[in-house]
Amino acid sequence: MRQTLAFFEEMLGLRAEAAPQQDPALNSWLYDSTGNDLVHVNLREHPAQDGPINHIAFSCSGYDDMRQRLTQAGLAITELDNRKTMGVRQIFLRGPEGARIELHFRGD
Numbered sequence: 001m002r003q004t005l006a007f008f009e010e011m012l013g014l015r016a017e018a019a020p021q022q023d024p025a026l027n028s029w030l031y032d033s034t035g036n037d038l039v040h041v042n043l044r045e046h047p048a049q050d051g052p053i054n055h056i057a058f059s060c061s062g063y064d065d066m067r068q069r070l071t072q073a074g075l076a077i078t079e080l081d082n083r084k085t086m087g088v089r090q091i092f093l094r095g096p097e098g099a100r101i102e103l104h105f106r107g108d
Helices: 002-012 063-072
Strands: 015-018 027-031 037-042 055-060 077-082 088-094 100-106
Touching: 002 015, 002 027, 002 037, 037 055, 063 077, 063 088, 063 100
Parallel strands: 055 100
Antiparallel strands: 015 027, 027 037, 077 088, 088 100
């Protein structure tokens, strides 16, 4: 889980802390710059599942900057342009421990 938390901190600018009154080796929360807890990362319950968590999605802004940042970091990404049908562009990738991540951008 440590690599997953570091990824969210380095690539998305979030701050990881132990979840209140929970084992930090099993549960962490990720906070934005204003102190809002946005994402809760818990180890998966079943070893047969793919990745440490099943799937997580973020609403983002700055599509081009994020795309450049991810590709410069050497991450494989898949892009979908769904502006005509859903009003969003999406980037899909896997975190360092296999977690599936979706980034979606409205009006960007």
